[in-house]
Amino acid sequence: xxxxxxxxxxxxxxxxxxxxxxxxxxxxxxxxxxxxxxxxxxxxxxxxxxxxxxxxxxxxxxxxxxxxxxxxxxxxxxxxxxxxxxxxxxxxxxxxxxxxxxxxxxxxxxxxxxxxxxxxxxxxxxxxxxxxxxxxxxxxxxxxxxxxxxxxxxxxxxxxxxxxxxxxxxxxxxxxxxxxxxxxxxxxxxxxxxxxxxxxxxxxxxxxxxxxxxxxxxxxxxxxxxxxxxxxxxxxxxxxxxxxxxxxxxxxxxxxxxxxxxxxxxxxxxxxxxxxxxxxxxxxxxxxxxxxxxxxxxxxxxxxxxxxxxxxx
Numbered sequence: 001x002x003x004x005x006x007x008x009x010x011x012x013x014x015x016x017x018x019x020x021x022x023x024x025x026x027x028x029x030x031x032x033x034x035x036x037x038x039x040x041x042x043x044x045x046x047x048x049x050x051x052x053x054x055x056x057x058x059x060x061x062x063x064x065x066x067x068x069x070x071x072x073x074x075x076x077x078x079x080x081x082x083x084x085x086x087x088x089x090x091x092x093x094x095x096x097x098x099x100x101x102x103x104x105x106x107x108x109x110x111x112x113x114x115x116x117x118x119x120x121x122x123x124x125x126x127x128x129x130x131x132x133x134x135x136x137x138x139x140x141x142x143x144x145x146x147x148x149x150x151x152x153x154x155x156x157x158x159x160x161x162x163x164x165x166x167x168x169x170x171x172x173x174x175x176x177x178x179x180x181x182x183x184x185x186x187x188x189x190x191x192x193x194x195x196x197x198x199x200x201x202x203x204x205x206x207x208x209x210x211x212x213x214x215x216x217x218x219x220x221x222x223x224x225x226x227x228x229x230x231x232x233x234x235x236x237x238x239x240x241x242x243x244x245x246x247x248x249x250x251x252x253x254x255x256x257x258x259x260x261x262x263x264x265x266x267x268x269x270x271x272x273x274x275x276x277x278x279x280x281x282x283x284x285x286x287x288x289x290x291x292x293x294x295x296x297x298x299x300x301x302x303x304x305x306x307x308x309x310x311x312x313x
Contacts, residue, residue: 023067025049026104027078027177028060030092030151031111032144033129034121036161036169037080040111043173044078046265055079057092064104083144084130093150109177110148110155115141117162170263186256187266187298188291192226192284194276194305203270205255207248207283212240215278225306226281235279245286252287256297276305 027049029040038053045051052063060079067074083089099106113121115138122129122137132140152158157177161169193200200206215221215234224231235241252269259267269287273279281303288301 023064023072023074023077025076026064026067026106027076027109028096028106029078029080029109029111030082030148031109032113032118032141032148033083033131034118034127035111035113036159036164036166037082037111039166039169040109040159040173041078041080043170043178043263044076047174047178048076050074050077052077052079054084055081057081057089057095060092060095061098061102064099064106068104082130083147089147093154096151096154107156107177108151108154110152110158111161112148112152112158113161115145167262171261174263185296185298186260186264187300188256189266189268189300189302190284190288191268191270191302191304192276192280192306193270193272194274194280194308195272196274197276197305197308200268200270200272200304202268204267206270206272208272209241209244209279209283210273212244212273212279212283213237214274216275221278224278226278226283226285226303227306231278232282235282241279241282241286245283245290248283248287249290252291260296276303276308281306 027044029037029044031037041051041053050067055063060081063077063079066072067077081089081092096106096108118141119137129137129140129144131143159169159172164172191200191203195208195210212235215224215231218234221228221231221234226232226235232241256267271280271283271287284301284303288299291297292299
């Protein structure tokens with residue numbers, strides 16, 4: 001793996017006038033199919049960029065003009081333009097010339113990998129190469145290489161993704177291409193749910209709190225939810241809820257900075273009980289309160305199943 005040095009960054013061109021609009025940064029992402037363009041775009045999107053995927057080259061100029069309009073609120077934008085555009089992709093060089101002539105600041109990012117690496121990735125994912133309509137993937141990679149050759153020397157950054165995991169590619173882009181150091185807070189969602197209603201599908205971390213005393217079996221507590229202090233007190237009658245929250249909190253104290261270090265933008269911590277109405281709600285509320293005032297986190301607490309049927313909770 002190697003990351004190329006910058007090639008005359010237009011971002012820092014001193015002779016270019018400041019844009020007369022809110023648009024501060026336009027990043028054009030291109031490169032080989034299978035080289036990681038979707039991962040790259042996700043990084044910019046996670047850091048507040050307005051993103052458009054598979055944009056035909058001729059629309060780049062129109063979009064940039066729209067963003068520079070006085071009423072536009074878009075300050076940072078990233079667009080992906082690649083071989084999926086078919087015959088239209090040939091016009092990207094001309095569009096870049098047009099942007100240069102209009103002194104529109106932009107950055108061109110090109111991602112590439114060795115043919116063997118790309119071929120392996122297509123075999124693993126079983127996806128069709130956009131240029132392999134009737135021919136082989138090897139032939140499509142060669143054809144794409146010819147299309148990208150004129151753009152390579154114009155790129156501000158060329159990133160070779162051979163041997164790069166998605167996490168490492170994200171880290172490279174954050175460190176090397178974002179205009180300022182990454183200061184965005186990690187968005188953490190604490191989500192309560194009930195196992196009987198199905199798994200928490202988007203969870204990054206999942207904790208089972210069904211070992212806590214179940215308020216469902218107390219008739220006066222059954223209609224209530226984990227937001228009620230009486231339910232919390234019952235689930236915590238032996239101190240187990242407090243201890244559980246403390247131990248999970250300590251684990252998250254260790255994990256969260258490391259997720260940030262790997263470039264993660266959003267983390268879902270799911271807490272499950274039987275019905276998702278009592279114990280998991282109380283635990284999610286407890287954890288949310290613990291981390292709510294952290295300056296490095298944007299905390300959200302969600303309760304997926306709290307309003308569902310009380311039967312069998």
